[in-house]
Amino acid sequence: MRYTARMARILVIDDNDTMREGMTITLKKAGHEVLAFRTGAEGVTAFVSKGADLVVTDLKMDGVTGHDVVKQVRAHDAQAVVLMVSGHGSITDAVQAMQLGACDFIEKPFPPDVLRAKVDAALELSRTRARVVKLEATTEALSSELSRKGGGTIVGDSAPVLKLLAQVKRAAATDATVLVHGESGTGKELVARMLHEQSPRASGPFIVTHCAALAETLLESELFGHERGAFTGAVKKKLGRFELADGGTIFLDELGEISPTVQTKLLRVLQEHEIQRVGGEDTVKVNVRVVCATHRDLKAEVAAGRFREDLYYRLHVVPLELPALRERPEDIGTLARHFVAKHAPRINGEVKSLSAGAISALCRYAWPGNVRELENAIEQSLVFAEGKELEEKDLPAFLQSAAARATQTQGALPVPHGDRPLPDILEDLERQLIERAYEKARKVKTETARLLGIKTSALYYKLEKYGFIQKGERPPEE
Numbered sequence: 001m002r003y004t005a006r007m008a009r010i011l012v013i014d015d016n017d018t019m020r021e022g023m024t025i026t027l028k029k030a031g032h033e034v035l036a037f038r039t040g041a042e043g044v045t046a047f048v049s050k051g052a053d054l055v056v057t058d059l060k061m062d063g064v065t066g067h068d069v070v071k072q073v074r075a076h077d078a079q080a081v082v083l084m085v086s087g088h089g090s091i092t093d094a095v096q097a098m099q100l101g102a103c104d105f106i107e108k109p110f111p112p113d114v115l116r117a118k119v120d121a122a123l124e125l126s127r128t129r130a131r132v133v134k135l136e137a138t139t140e141a142l143s144s145e146l147s148r149k150g151g152g153t154i155v156g157d158s159a160p161v162l163k164l165l166a167q168v169k170r171a172a173a174t175d176a177t178v179l180v181h182g183e184s185g186t187g188k189e190l191v192a193r194m195l196h197e198q199s200p201r202a203s204g205p206f207i208v209t210h211c212a213a214l215a216e217t218l219l220e221s222e223l224f225g226h227e228r229g230a231f232t233g234a235v236k237k238k239l240g241r242f243e244l245a246d247g248g249t250i251f252l253d254e255l256g257e258i259s260p261t262v263q264t265k266l267l268r269v270l271q272e273h274e275i276q277r278v279g280g281e282d283t284v285k286v287n288v289r290v291v292c293a294t295h296r297d298l299k300a301e302v303a304a305g306r307f308r309e310d311l312y313y314r315l316h317v318v319p320l321e322l323p324a325l326r327e328r329p330e331d332i333g334t335l336a337r338h339f340v341a342k343h344a345p346r347i348n349g350e351v352k353s354l355s356a357g358a359i360s361a362l363c364r365y366a367w368p369g370n371v372r373e374l375e376n377a378i379e380q381s382l383v384f385a386e387g388k389e390l391e392e393k394d395l396p397a398f399l400q401s402a403a404a405r406a407t408q409t410q411g412a413l414p415v416p417h418g419d420r421p422l423p424d425i426l427e428d429l430e431r432q433l434i435e436r437a438y439e440k441a442r443k444v445k446t447e448t449a450r451l452l453g454i455k456t457s458a459l460y461y462k463l464e465k466y467g468f469i470q471k472g473e474r475p476p477e478e
């Protein structure tokens with residue numbers, strides 16, 4: 001935050017030198033930063049370029065009047081708080097100013113303590129509005145990230161995992177920037193959350209931004225915020241993720257994908273601990289710990305001229321390397337049991353454990369998609385498992401040995417036969433799979449889609465295709 005709780009930036013606009021100077025002195029004495037202007041035009045320009053917590057303006061002025069100031073300032077920032085100063089006998093004008101959006105008015109002449117009291121009340125309103133803006137932005141940021149899985153801890157007792165856990169613990173205690181590197185699904189986001197949760201910032205916000213998912217200009221305004229009117233569609237001021245993460249941690253996922261412009265801005269935050277909103281001139285101090293993740297080899301990106309070298313060294317303060325699952329096969333059994341315990345209560349309450357055969361089938365596979373792929377495989381198996389123990393025959397076909405596939409009996413999908421063409425056979429299988437998942441999920445579409453690992457839109461298409469729902473049916477649950 002730019003100010004301490006009581007201090008604020010106030011613009012004072014009055015064409016009467018004595019009045020303007022008097023108000024400036026009173027407000028400076030009260031500890032505020034005051035910018036004073038003789039004309040409405042200068043005042044509005046300053047508000048647009050620098051921003052302010054409060055505008056105190058005289059009503060009757062040549063050129064841009066107090067009414068114009070209220071209108072123009074609030075057109076730029078609908079949350080702006082304006083206090084009107086009106087000369088004796090112009091109460092009707094003052095009332096009109098309030099209708100335009102001024103929060104209050106003071107009638108001249110007034111003693112300093114009346115000005116201070118009115119300014120205090122107006123600043124309280126200004127702070128409340130700022131809190132609302134921040135809350136709205138935080139809610140938006142959180143809800144856009146809610147679908148992403150969070151929480152939990154690194155499971156595994158192999159040497160690489162124990163080493164990683166010790167590194168995480170040490171890094172969490174510091175405020176150093178951490179660069180997490182690892183293949184897809186190795187737990188980069190999980191580690192980032194642990195770094196936050198084990199750090200002294202744990203009670204502060206943890207804000208995730210998936211850098212590869214957004215176009216360059218969007219990412220810039222997402223991270224650093226923008227002023228109203230900064231670009232087409234910027235209808236109101238927006239706080240960026242760095243401001244939202246103030247006092248906590250920001251996690252920049254897929255950082256290897258960011259453009260040179262965003263790289264430069266990021267370097268500035270890391271060096272100066274301050275940001276500039278898109279379309280704004282003011283700098284805002286932020287107190288944020290940065291954790292980044294990438295599956296790319298950033299050093300190679302630097303060598304190829306795609307990533308700034310100075311930024312690389314700034315990010316590389318504490319590098320954490322996440323081992324691929326194939327480098328620690330001894331963790332597969334532990335992880336698989338962990339995922340059965342985690343997901344069975346929700347997907348299939350019958351299943352309590354994993355058979356030895358299932359575990360050895362899991363250990364035979366190379367897991368290119370790492371822990372995420374293993375987790376998905378267990379979730380899928382739980383959908384179709386029938387007994388108390390998850391068996392090899394319940395696993396997705398690519399994990400089963402030929403022998404296990406041959407032993408599939410009841411509950412398994414019937415093997416198609418005859419001279420039917422392959423596409424028909426595949427459709428048949430697909431229809432049966434969808435039907436089972438749909439039943440299992442008690443016809444909740446989002447859950448069915450999740451069980452099958454496909455998008456809800458794709459599921460609708462399939463449900464229509466196989467006649468489980470009417471064409472165009474979109475029930476209110478979605």
Ligand SMILES: Nc1ncnc2c1ncn2[C@@H]1O[C@H](COP(=O)(O)OP(=O)(O)OP(=O)(O)O)[C@@H](O)[C@H]1O
Binds near residue numbers: 182184295
């Ligand atoms: N060691 C682990 N112990 C327990 N769960 C893990 C472990 N590693 C990963 N997971 C789980 O696997 C899933 C994928 O992890 P995460 O999203 O952190 O991976 P990622 O490296 O960020 O993947 P991507 O590069 O695809 O974004 C999550 O549900 C996470 O909880």
Ligand SMILES: [Mg+2]
Binds near residue numbers: 188189253
């Ligand atoms: Mg990730």
